[in-house]
Amino acid sequence: MKDNPKDPENLYSTWTFPKVTICFLLLIFFSYISYSLKFLHPYLCTQQSQSLNFQSQFSIPQSDPNPPTSQEPKTNISHIVFGIAASADLWHHRKNYIKLWWRPDQMRGHVWLDQPVKTDPKSDDNLLPPFKISGDTSGFKYTNPKGHHSAIRISRIVSESFRVGMKNVRWFVLGDDDTVFVAENLVRVLQKYDHNQFYYIGGSSESHLQNIKFSYNMAYGGGGIAISYSLAKALEKMQDGCIQRYPGLYGSDDRLQACMAEIGVPLTREKGFHQFDVYGSLFGLLAAHPIAPLVSLHHLDVVEPIFPDMDRIHALQRLEAPTKLDSAGLAQQSICYDINRSWTISVSWGYAVQIFQGISSAREMELPLRTFLNWYKRADHTAYTFNTASVNRHACQVPFVYYLSNAFYDTSTNQTITEYVQHQTRMPECNWKMANPSRIHKVHVHKSSDPHLWDKAPRRNCCRVFRPDSKKKGTMVIEVGVCHEDEVVKVW
Numbered sequence: 001m002k003d004n005p006k007d008p009e010n011l012y013s014t015w016t017f018p019k020v021t022i023c024f025l026l027l028i029f030f031s032y033i034s035y036s037l038k039f040l041h042p043y044l045c046t047q048q049s050q051s052l053n054f055q056s057q058f059s060i061p062q063s064d065p066n067p068p069t070s071q072e073p074k075t076n077i078s079h080i081v082f083g084i085a086a087s088a089d090l091w092h093h094r095k096n097y098i099k100l101w102w103r104p105d106q107m108r109g110h111v112w113l114d115q116p117v118k119t120d121p122k123s124d125d126n127l128l129p130p131f132k133i134s135g136d137t138s139g140f141k142y143t144n145p146k147g148h149h150s151a152i153r154i155s156r157i158v159s160e161s162f163r164v165g166m167k168n169v170r171w172f173v174l175g176d177d178d179t180v181f182v183a184e185n186l187v188r189v190l191q192k193y194d195h196n197q198f199y200y201i202g203g204s205s206e207s208h209l210q211n212i213k214f215s216y217n218m219a220y221g222g223g224g225i226a227i228s229y230s231l232a233k234a235l236e237k238m239q240d241g242c243i244q245r246y247p248g249l250y251g252s253d254d255r256l257q258a259c260m261a262e263i264g265v266p267l268t269r270e271k272g273f274h275q276f277d278v279y280g281s282l283f284g285l286l287a288a289h290p291i292a293p294l295v296s297l298h299h300l301d302v303v304e305p306i307f308p309d310m311d312r313i314h315a316l317q318r319l320e321a322p323t324k325l326d327s328a329g330l331a332q333q334s335i336c337y338d339i340n341r342s343w344t345i346s347v348s349w350g351y352a353v354q355i356f357q358g359i360s361s362a363r364e365m366e367l368p369l370r371t372f373l374n375w376y377k378r379a380d381h382t383a384y385t386f387n388t389a390s391v392n393r394h395a396c397q398v399p400f401v402y403y404l405s406n407a408f409y410d411t412s413t414n415q416t417i418t419e420y421v422q423h424q425t426r427m428p429e430c431n432w433k434m435a436n437p438s439r440i441h442k443v444h445v446h447k448s449s450d451p452h453l454w455d456k457a458p459r460r461n462c463c464r465v466f467r468p469d470s471k472k473k474g475t476m477v478i479e480v481g482v483c484h485e486d487e488v489v490k491v492w
Contacts, residue, residue, distance in 0.1 A: 082109030094177035154252035170195035185293035203273035223275035322350030395428035
């Protein structure tokens with residue numbers, strides 16, 4: 001047929017040439033593309049590699065989906081090495097302070113003496129730390145006319161303790177032979193800090209003039225100084241040379257601080273380390289203790305016994321029972337009101353209770369009463385490093401004081417019960433028309449122990465006065481514990 005499209009002759013003449021032309025062009029195009037890609041391939045791979053490398057260097061770090069499960073155990077008393085500064089002349093008397101807190105089966109450390117002392121094998125001297133005689137310091141120059149060369153010996157106790165080479169040490173803690181430590185609270189404080197870092201921990205003097213004379217950057221040795229192992233290691237390498245550069249300094253703790261300044265480590269202040277550069281009675285300071293664990297007491301030969309009508313050692317022994325029951329709460333202040341009788345009550349747990357006639361604000365009650373005198377006896381109340389309150393002489397505003405007499409654990413309520421007895425002193429006559437606390441002879445305080453008190457943000461415990469029990473006339477019952485939700489100490 002003439003117009004048949006399937007005629008092979010016709011088909012060839014119409015399509016063969018265009019097909020060949022298109023195929024030829026396509027072949028040339030794909031060959032060019034293939035050659036180009038082959039040429040660019042190394043460059044693209046390099047760029048991709050660099051891009052991946054850049055991303056790996058600057059990408060956000062991802063948390064390990066399988067973090068290590070083993071953690072370093074918390075610091076405990078076995079990780080601490082104590083270095084106690086003592087002299088042979090005062091040892092016979094001062095050793096009794098150390099016996100109050102030293103636990104030979106749990107603690108490590110030494111008493112560092114200037115010369116050997118006699119020990120009585122028949123006495124309880126086995127309850128004391130082992131002795132070491134300090135190294136010879138006669139080659140160190142000392143030029144301060146008011147001090148004593150022994151300051152150099154005492155300042156080197158940390159370095160000498162480090163050289164003993166004890167294992168598994170995290171902290172070195174310095175103290176004097178008249179320092180009393182609350183060991184559990186010392187551990188609580190040190191647990192907050194990384195012993196692998198450089199830490200120099202302690203407290204300042206209560207006397208502003210004393211701090212001006214020496215340094216506000218200095219930890220006072222009598223109140224206790226804690227030095228991390230890593231810092232002690234650095235100190236040991238340079239301390240002898242450092243001491244030589246400061247022959248005119250007065251004491252041991254200012255020499256130690258001078259070396260800390262050269263290393264570049266500041267003082268980390270903890271309010272529970274107490275130098276107690278004061279005279280007189282510590283009552284005002286212990287009855288309104290800062291909101292911080294009580295770590296140490298010092299100058300116990302200078303101040304009055306902390307409980308009346310007792311010698312110093314027996315007075316301190318009275319704190320042992322509440323310390324064993326609830327060391328975290330020792331001397332912690334709580335403030336509350338007996339609204340019906342218009343009384344303000346301040347509880348220093350394990351130490352004393354005060355009842356004030358009238359209603360006073362918490363802001364007033366947290367100030368320590370000035371039952372003590374400044375280290376510089378001519379200085380007035382403006383020379384302290386904290387706010388204080390005057391001892392009121394008004395007949396109706398003198399507090400009724402109740403001192404700790406007993407402490408025990410009540411298994412039926414799972415609470416500690418501490419008893420406080422009125423201190424028998426002649427109180428002035430008060431003509432205020434309100435109930436008189438003189439009728440209260442005893443105060444019982446119920447408290448649940450809280451060993452994790454200092455693992456939380458600092459806050460004062462609350463207290464609540466129970467309604468008077470007709471069967472217990474002359475006894476006030478108070479509960480102390482964690483504040484309830486929205487509970488505050490308010491006047492109205």
